[in-house]
Amino acid sequence: MTYLSSTRFKLAPHKQDKICLWGLRLFAIVIIALIVGLLIALFHLAFPAFKELGFSFFKGTAWLPSEGIFGILPFVYGTFLTSFLAILIAGPISVASALFLSEICPKRLASFVNLFIEILASIPSIIFGLWGLFYLAPWMRDTASPFLKSHFGFLPFFEGTSFGVGLLTASLILALMIIPTITSICREIMKVVPCEQKEAALALGATRQEMLKLAVISPSFSGIMGALMLGLGRALGETMAVAMLIGNNPKISLSLFAPASTMASVIANEYSEAVSSLHTSALCAVAVVLFFISLLINVLARVIVWRFAPLSNRSRG
Amino acid sequence: MNRLYFRKIKNFIFLGLISLSSLFIIIPLSILLVFLISKGLHGLTWSFITELPKPAGEMGGGIVHALLGTIWILSLASFISIPIGILGGVFLSEYGEGFLANTLRYSADLMTGVPSIVIGIFTYALIVIPMKSFSALAGAIALSLIMLPTIIRSTEEILKLTPKHIRKAALALGVPRWKVIFFIIVKGNISTLFTGIILAISRATGETAPLLFTAFGNMYLSSSWKEPMATLPVQIYNYAISPLENWQNQAWSGALLLIILILILNICARLISGRFDVGHGPKFIFMKLRKKWTSKSF
Numbered sequence: 152m153t154y155l156s157s158t159r160f161k162l163a164p165h166k167q168d169k170i171c172l173w174g175l176r177l178f179a180i181v182i183i184a185l186i187v188g189l190l191i192a193l194f195h196l197a198f199p200a201f202k203e204l205g206f207s208f209f210k211g212t213a214w215l216p217s218e219g220i221f222g223i224l225p226f227v228y229g230t231f232l233t234s235f236l237a238i239l240i241a242g243p244i245s246v247a248s249a250l251f252l253s254e255i256c257p258k259r260l261a262s263f264v265n266l267f268i269e270i271l272a273s274i275p276s277i278i279f280g281l282w283g284l285f286y287l288a289p290w291m292r293d294t295a296s297p298f299l300k301s302h303f304g305f306l307p308f309f310e311g312t313s314f315g316v317g318l319l320t321a322s323l324i325l326a327l328m329i330i331p332t333i334t335s336i337c338r339e340i341m342k343v344v345p346c347e348q349k350e351a352a353l354a355l356g357a358t359r360q361e362m363l364k365l366a367v368i369s370p371s372f373s374g375i376m377g378a379l380m381l382g383l384g385r386a387l388g389e390t391m392a393v394a395m396l397i398g399n400n401p402k403i404s405l406s407l408f409a410p411a412s413t414m415a416s417v418i419a420n421e422y423s424e425a426v427s428s429l430h431t432s433a434l435c436a437v438a439v440v441l442f443f444i445s446l447l448i449n450v451l452a453r454v455i456v457w458r459f460a461p462l463s464n465r466s467r468g
Numbered sequence: 469m470n471r472l473y474f475r476k477i478k479n480f481i482f483l484g485l486i487s488l489s490s491l492f493i494i495i496p497l498s499i500l501l502v503f504l505i506s507k508g509l510h511g512l513t514w515s516f517i518t519e520l521p522k523p524a525g526e527m528g529g530g531i532v533h534a535l536l537g538t539i540w541i542l543s544l545a546s547f548i549s550i551p552i553g554i555l556g557g558v559f560l561s562e563y564g565e566g567f568l569a570n571t572l573r574y575s576a577d578l579m580t581g582v583p584s585i586v587i588g589i590f591t592y593a594l595i596v597i598p599m600k601s602f603s604a605l606a607g608a609i610a611l612s613l614i615m616l617p618t619i620i621r622s623t624e625e626i627l628k629l630t631p632k633h634i635r636k637a638a639l640a641l642g643v644p645r646w647k648v649i650f651f652i653i654v655k656g657n658i659s660t661l662f663t664g665i666i667l668a669i670s671r672a673t674g675e676t677a678p679l680l681f682t683a684f685g686n687m688y689l690s691s692s693w694k695e696p697m698a699t700l701p702v703q704i705y706n707y708a709i710s711p712l713e714n715w716q717n718q719a720w721s722g723a724l725l726l727i728i729l730i731l732i733l734n735i736c737a738r739l740i741s742g743r744f745d746v747g748h749g750p751k752f753i754f755m756k757l758r759k760k761w762t763s764k765s766f
Binding site for chain 1: 475476478479482483485486487489490492493494496497499500501503504507552555556558559560562563568569571572575576577578579580581582583584585586587589590592593594613616620642644645646649670671673674675676677680681684701704705708709716719720723726727730731734
């Protein structure tokens with residue numbers, strides 16, 4: 152154990168400690184500088200677009216790179232619509248299965264379902280995209296959309312013909328991708344609910360449904376909201392699967408069958424084949440907007456989740 | 469009485485719906501896995517993982533260049549991000565108070581929320597534009613930026629779990645603090661640290677978006693860090709959107725290969741953390757190392 156003794160070095164131990172601390176501080180500063188540098192580099196790249204296009208960039212509804220017209224609204228619309236639809240589909244499923252796993256089902260079954268959730272979480276985006284392109288899109292075109300049209304065709308959301316790829320397909324894939332995130336955070340939050348509270352509700356004669364509602368869902372309600380927002384944050388930035396399934400058409404249309412485009416997907420599709428330097432810069436400006444939107448949502452979500460999750464689980468959120 | 473009946477029915481329906489909800493997770497995933505295996509398995513032959521791709525239109529060929537490229541870029545990325553990430557995590561857990569530490573903690577958290585495509589653009593601006601070409605190095609840096617925050621935070625959380633009395637005992641023996649940190653706390657937790665690192669690597673393995681315009685991809689075997697390099701995810705993407713049926717089938721086999729790679733990494737992480745519990749396993753392994761070290765450098 153001689154390597155632990157302090158006498159082998161010429162320097163006094165407290166000086167060695169100081170050097171170590173400053174070394175570590177240096178690394179911390181380097182990491183922070185990297186992150187600040189990320190922001191500055193993005194702004195630097197996007198600056199020409201902001202300068203040239205001005206405010207029309209934020210309120211323009213047309214994106215025609217070959218004619219030099221750049222408006223971000225179609226992408227903002229596509230991004231938010233797909234993400235909200237995904238949350239609408241994934242939210243109830245995830246919260247319900249978190250309830251099921253943590254409160255109702257036997258341990259063995261829970262670990263089995265948990266295995267599925269973990270596999271789902273580790274499947275990369277590109278494979279979801281591949282599967283969506285060759286399975287979900289044809290299924291959407293041949294089975295789901297005729298069904299929706301014949302039953303709900305009077306609604307404006309289900310107008311037009313479905314090509315398979317489009318807003319609804321992308322939302323379905325997004326929903327599948329964010330289910331594991333939301334479920335695992337919800338489970339962490341529901342774990343915190345004290346057992347006495349549940350027992351008290353049952354002792355007062357509540358049915359299990361009433362117990363879950365009173366003792367589990369209401370105290371962790373804002374935590375669940377935070378989990379949903381974290382899922383939203385993931386959905387907003389998701390690139391590959393959406394780029395393969397949304398159809399890539401920068402238009403705003405009410406129909407869910409219509410092909411559209413999201414902020415992330417337009418960057419992935421056009422960045423390496425940009426037609427002009429203004430086009431490149433405009434795509435970077437889209438990235439800046441995407442960065443700030445996801446930053447905002449993540450910060451909000453984390454603030455909410457942190458207040459409810461136990462200390463040791465914070466890093467996972 | 470009627471009201472109780474109503475409540476019971478409500479309870480029954482609610483529990484039924486909740487129980488069915490897991491099916492919405494299991495069914496799509498099962499369809500996906502079955503589809504993946506049935507489409508990818510027959511193409512996943514020995515020649516597929518040892519041959520270079522054939523020109524467009526010809527049958528056969530493999531993706532060895534992408535497989536090796538993925539491994540090469542991932543090891544380069546780990547080489548960059550593991551030391552920085554572990555040192556950052558050590559800083560947070562050992563000197564985790566004050567302005568600098570809080571800034572680092574928040575910025576690491578924010579970075580986990582940054583979409584990977586934005587990191588791709590950043591790396592493009594930082595590396596690809598000055599170097600004037602797509603390169604493996606740019607891809608590795610993009611991946612290391614994705615791995616970094618995960619490694620920092622997992623290191624911090626793991627090191628914080630070390631009991632206080634171990635630190636105090638070592639300090640009381642007159643061991644300098646930096647030796648306590650690196651030779652007792654970090655070393656004792658090294659297997660759990662590796663679990664976190666491997667999970668970060670497996671997360672980065674499937675990343676496609678940041679590699680699209682950093683490592684870019686090519687169709688031949690290259691080992692230079694200055695040139696574009698093919699990776700599995702990008703190759704799958706290129707094959708998937710191509711009109712050739714042969715390439716589409718290869719995309720499925722490539723996807724299966726990618727999943728297997730990620731699965732192996734995850735299982736490794738599980739095995740490491742399950743095998744060596746803190747306080748039992750590492751001691752045994754490091755007794756040998758310790759002997760070696762004591763005789764040489766310290």
